[in-house]
Amino acid sequence: DAGVTQSPTHLIKTRGQQVTLRCSPKSGHDTVSWYQQALGQGPQFIFQYYEEEERQRGNFPDRFSGHQFPNYSSELNVNALLLGDSALYLCASSRDRVINSPLHFGNGTRLTVT
Amino acid sequence: AQRVTQPEKLLSVFKGAPVELKCNYSYSGSPELFWYVQYSRQRLQLLLRHISRESIKGFTADLNKGETSFHLKKPFAQEEDSAMYYCAPLTGANSKLTFGKGITLSVRP
Structure with a gap:
């Protein structure tokens, strides 16, 4: 079991550009x-996806959006990048209907905005 | 407001010394609480959860509802315990974790 995988590992973008980060959840996880x-x-916390829909959202602007695919993998999109968006972006997966299912994290994508 | 507080940024101890990493929370209801750990160049991973009442790698954490605390303790620190530790309450049924700012534990030989 590869666990949670994220790609790319590092990314450098310029202000105003758009970026897409990808995540594959741990086997058996759907959230x-x-x-x-x-x-x-x-x-x-940015947001959470389950059954291909955004189920919860943190305090992040609409520039941050996402998607979940039928195979449970997910994308995070950030539009109109700002310098302040430079950070490590972590994906975590869990199993729904398992109360308080612990999160399993990926290694993250390091985004640098110049 | 709901929040979690880890009041210290860094704790440095010698090998064999006791360790207590503090965590206080302010949440309505009865959140489940976790400690996550990140060792150097590794991913964030679950250390322990209060509901399990377990001891992992010699660490324990007791939920004190009166003090709204969930401090992480280990009687004898080891060098391999050096890492970043995050306290994280989980609220609701949808596995949303809210992380504290974290504390760096440094165990010196």
Whole structure:
């Protein structure tokens, strides 16, 4: 079991550009959550996808959007990138209908906006 | 407001010393609480959850509802315990974790 996999591992973009990050959940997991971790901070919840729909959302602007596919994999899209979007983006998967199912994290994608 | 507080950023101890990493929470209801750990160059991973009442790698954490705390403890620290530790309450039924800012534990030989 490969666990949660994310791609790419690193990415450099320019202000104003758009970016797409990808995540494949752990085998048997159907729920994907995305987190942003700025340097020196704890991960901040962006949103969660289940059954191909956004189920919960944190305090992030509409520039952040996502998608979940029928195979449970997910994408995070960020439009009109700002310098402040530079961070480590973490994907985490879990199983729905398992109360308080712990999250399994990927290694993250390091996004640098210049 | 619902929040989790890890008041210290860094804890540095010598090998064999006791460790206590503090976590306080402010949530309505009865959230389940987790400790996650991130070792150098590894992914964030679950260390333990309060509902399991387990000891993992010698660490334990007791939920104190009166003090709304969930401190992580280990009686004798090891060098391999050096890592970043995050306290995280899970609220609701949909596995949404809210992380504290984390604390770096450094165990010196």
